Amino acid sequence: MAKGVVGKTVDNLGEYLKEQRTASKLSLRQLSEVAGVSNPYLSQIERGLRKPSADVLQQIAKALRISAEQLYIRAGILSPEDGLGGSVELAVLADPGLTERQKQSLLDVYASFLAINAAESGEGES
Known part of the structure; x- marks a missing residue:
């Protein structure tokens, strides 16, 4: 069965969640x-x-x-390479006043600004 857009990252996430749930000695139903996430969705x-939203991931992490x-x-x-720069992303994801769509839009715009700045700084070095 093809997974399409969901992809390998979500596989890794799912495996990790299952490991963490098992280590916490919780059943799928208990978690x-x-x-506060439905049993079938968590499965x-x-x-x-x-691919869960940032809000759902936050609930699961908690x-x-x-x-x-x-x-x-x-x-x-x-991205794991974000280091301290990840604080912008974390702030957006943690903001309860934004919808999931608004959060994703802000993250996309922010990433595009970073990519443009990186490309421009790369051109100036030649």
Whole structure:
């Protein structure tokens, strides 16, 4: 069965979530109750069939008592190379006053600005 757009990053995320859930000695049903995420949806995330939103990842991280940032990196929302620069992304993702679509739009614009600046600084060095 082809996974299409969801891809390898979500597989890695699903495997990681399952490992963390197992290490926490929680069943899928228990984690879904604590995180406030439906059992079938959580199962699809673990199997790599769904890519969860930043809000859902935050709920899961809180329930598992792990870093939401780590989940964002595994989901491909943040880059591990961001280092301290990731604080902008984290601030956007943590803002409860924004919708998921608004958060993603802001992150896309921010990433495009970084890419433009990197390309311009690369041209000046030649």
